[in-house]
Amino acid sequence: MILFRYLTREVLLTMSAVAGILLLVIMGSRFIRYFSDAAEGDIPVTMLGSLMVFHLPGFMELILPLSFFLGILLAYGQLYMNSEITVMVACGMSPTRLLKVTLLPASVVAVLVGVCSLWLTPYGALQTETALEEQRSRLDVSVLAPGRFQEFGGGRTAYIGGFSSDGTEMLDVLVHEQNQQGDEGTHDFVTRAASGYQETRLETGSRFLVLDDGERYGVTPGEQNAERLIFERYTLRLGLNRDRQELDSLEYATTPALWSDPRPRAQAQWQWRAGLPLMVFVLALMAQPLSRVNPRQGRFGKLLPAVFLYVAYLSLLLAVVDAIGSGTWSTALGVWPVHGLFLGLGLLLLWRSQRKGMR
Structure with missing residues (x-):
């Protein structure tokens, strides 16, 4: 012993x-x-x-x-x-x-x-x-850094100048969206706003970016025409909260599930x-x-x-x-x-x- x-x-x-x-x-x-x-x-x-x-x-x-x-x-x-x-x-x-x-x-x-x-x-x-x-797949205020262009899914790129004193609002917001559907076809949209914040609606699980006091431009590369929209409040839908069941890779499957899978x-x-x-x-x-x-x-x-x-x-x-x-x-x-x-x-x-x- x-x-x-x-x-x-x-x-x-x-x-x-x-x-x-x-x-x-x-x-x-x-x-x-x-x-x-x-x-x-x-x-x-x-x-x-x-x-x-x-x-x-x-x-x-x-x-x-x-x-x-x-x-x-x-x-x-x-x-x-x-x-x-x-x-x-x-x-x-x-x-x-x-x-x-x-x-x-x-x-x-x-x-x-x-x-x-x-x-x-x-x-x-x-x-x-x-x-x-x-x-x-989402735009989270805690992720964004002032003074940088950052992608957040769906062909969107965001830029912010800074945050409010309490950190709940973004200031000088610029959002670029590629290949989005507009009134007259597919355009690239550039949205500028004085401020904005993220909102999640619990009943549907949808996330939105709410922008205040700005303008939205819809342009098509190679064409001179453009769409312009002036708004006091504009809401961009970012997407739905994803469930983990969407991840069906075998790397994440449980061992009993792999045992019964003949593939x-x-x-x-x-x-x-x-x-x-x-x-x-x-x-x-x-x-x-x-x-x-x-x-x-x-x-x-x-x-x-x-x-x-x-x-x-x-x-x-x-x-x-x-x-x-x-x-x-x-x-x-x-x-x-x-x-x-x-x-x-x-x-x-x-x-x-x-x-x-x-x-």
């Missing part, structure tokens, strides 16, 4: 450190991209936190298997360097028992990966895409999600023999070949998933031959390691 707690602690601590570094790098890159969009006025700053939280399960389902794989390599490699494995063997620790100790934390990691891949990741992707789609793309997506927890056990099986290093080699002696092996595993898995989705690979075979191939490789490495003995 003492050895089990010691080995598990070493593996999990190393895995946590690796996962933290990888998560910081990946989430930092995504945060910079979203922050750039917020600076351009495409999304409000208040959405950044929720978007990063919704992306977290998708990051974790890929980071956890790799970090656990590297955690075993680094933790056991250090034990070989310090000759602690030699002492354990002298005390009766067999390779089979060491493998059992390794598979116990692997089960915990596999459960976490399964929860992320089967439930949390599609839910987070759906929430993210819903929020971005709603933001792209190749749905089966490819389901097998990808179900295969990630299995990948944790296969990587744990390969990591134990790969972690056995000579003290003169150093704990990083086999780290680079192990990383290449992981990249080959993941790349081949993604290639088969794409082949299933395109119909060039049988859904009955699916991704399971890839897992079986690397499972056999792990068993071969483990057998060779046991033949040489644990020194």
Whole structure:
């Protein structure tokens, strides 16, 4: 029991450190991209936190298997360097028992990966895409930045000079609309107003941009005629609030829905999600023999070949998933031959390691 707690602690601590570094790098890159969009006025700053939280399960389902794989390599490699494995063997620790100790934390990691891949990741992707789609399809006062031309869907571009003191009204508003239907055909419309604000009608869910004291021009490129309208109040309909049911991509579908969907793309997506927890056990099986290093080699002696092996595993898995989705690979075979191939490789490495003995 003492050895089990010691080995598990070493593996999990190393895995946590690796996962933290990888998560910081990946989430930092995504945060910079979203922050750039917020600076351009495409999304409000208040959405950044929720978007990063919704992306977290998708990051974790890929980071956890790799970090656990590297955690075993680094933790056991250090034990070989310090000759602690030699002492354990002298005390009766067999390779089979060491493998059992390794598979116990692997089960915990596999459960976490399964929860992320089967439930949390599609839910987070759906929430993210819903929020971005709603933001792209509406003009939100919190998104607009003074002094910039910004698109807000439907071929519309808006420009505002500033906001009122309480922030509820836009000042010096200019709206350009392309290919809109007018009284005498299709025109481009330019609407200028002294002020404006957004209004949502709860009974219909429609959103409107209400403009006060301005002019509206309808022009056709290449023609001299133009329509002019002077108004005290003019209302532009921006659109309806969208429901998340409109997003029918398989990436956002629930796992039970994918299971019952016979289409190749749905089966490819389901097998990808179900295969990630299995990948944790296969990587744990390969990591134990790969972690056995000579003290003169150093704990990083086999780290680079192990990383290449992981990249080959993941790349081949993604290639088969794409082949299933395109119909060039049988859904009955699916991704399971890839897992079986690397499972056999792990068993071969483990057998060779046991033949040489644990020194």
